[in-house]
Amino acid sequence: MIQVINIQKGFGRTRALSEISLEAGQKEILALVGPSGCGKTTLLRIIAGFERPDKGKVLINSREVSKPDYIMEPYKRKISMIFQDLALWPHMSAQAHIMFALENDGMSKKERLLKSREILKSVNLNGHEKRRPHQLSGGEKQRLAIARAIASSSEYLLMDEPFSNLDIFIKDELQKLIVGIKNLLHTGIIYVTHNIDEAFAVADRIAVMNNGHIEQLDKSEQIQKYPKNDFVRKMLRLNNA
Numbered sequence: 001m002i003q004v005i006n007i008q009k010g011f012g013r014t015r016a017l018s019e020i021s022l023e024a025g026q027k028e029i030l031a032l033v034g035p036s037g038c039g040k041t042t043l044l045r046i047i048a049g050f051e052r053p054d055k056g057k058v059l060i061n062s063r064e065v066s067k068p069d070y071i072m073e074p075y076k077r078k079i080s081m082i083f084q085d086l087a088l089w090p091h092m093s094a095q096a097h098i099m100f101a102l103e104n105d106g107m108s109k110k111e112r113l114l115k116s117r118e119i120l121k122s123v124n125l126n127g128h129e130k131r132r133p134h135q136l137s138g139g140e141k142q143r144l145a146i147a148r149a150i151a152s153s154s155e156y157l158l159m160d161e162p163f164s165n166l167d168i169f170i171k172d173e174l175q176k177l178i179v180g181i182k183n184l185l186h187t188g189i190i191y192v193t194h195n196i197d198e199a200f201a202v203a204d205r206i207a208v209m210n211n212g213h214i215e216q217l218d219k220s221e222q223i224q225k226y227p228k229n230d231f232v233r234k235m236l237r238l239n240n241a
């Protein structure tokens with residue numbers, strides 16, 4: 001479980017996060033939803049270990065990984081983060097991306113080769129093994145980033161607006177893939193989006209953020225039926241408009 005306890009974070013005079021607490025389990029998709037600048041990415045970066053909190057702490061599987069005077073390196077956390085720009089390696093083929101992510105798994109090269117084919121197939125990239133990122137479409141690039149995250153055998157996957165530039169059909173297909181990964185691999189997923197409809201499409205629970213704090217954190221059905229205040233109601237209305 002990921003536990004975020006009373007996190008505060010500022011950048012100069014900007015208070016990005018006020019006092020955030022939440023928990024995210026290993027068998028759920030938690031969506032962080034809120035308008036631009038409300039602190040979603042900052043929270044994700046703190047959980048991943050790319051940013052240090054000013055106050056509060058983060059625990060992963062009961063272990064303290066971030067507090068103001070200590071920060072565990074990102075690669076030691078059992079977490080993969082898929083960034084908005086995907087951060088694929090331009091000189092590497094799709095297969096090489098996966099082989100690299102499998103490098104520390106103690107497998108022989110042949111085993112890694114077989115495993116990488118299997119993972120690429122699971123995201124429908126079979127036949128594209130030799131292609132480099134620039135030879136893949138937008139949706140295929142997203143699937144490669146997801147495949148790389150799967151290969152790194154992380155327990156948690158953090159996704160920052162992963163499908164924002166894609167058309168609705170590809171988005172729908174990839175959202176199903178994400179839900180499938182959660183169900184199959186029991187990977188806990190934190191999914192950042194500014195669009196509450198997108199959150200409803202994938203999430204078990206939703207945290208609605210506003211200006212550095214959480215307005216409501218509940219099961220998706222609960223938020224839909226019982227928005228807690230005007231801000232949450234407005235989020236629902238904007239997306240239904």
Ligand SMILES: Nc1ncnc2c1ncn2[C@@H]1O[C@H](COP(=O)(O)OP(=O)(O)OP(=O)(O)O)[C@@H](O)[C@H]1O
Pocket residue numbers: 011012014015016034035036037038039040041042043194
């Ligand atoms: N490195 C930084 N230096 C200074 N200010 C920052 C930095 N990172 C974030 N901020 C500020 O902190 C606030 C929260 O930013 P953050 O990127 O977390 O918001 P967000 O909800 O992810 O926004 P978006 O949906 O636009 O990506 C914003 O006011 C932003 O300008």
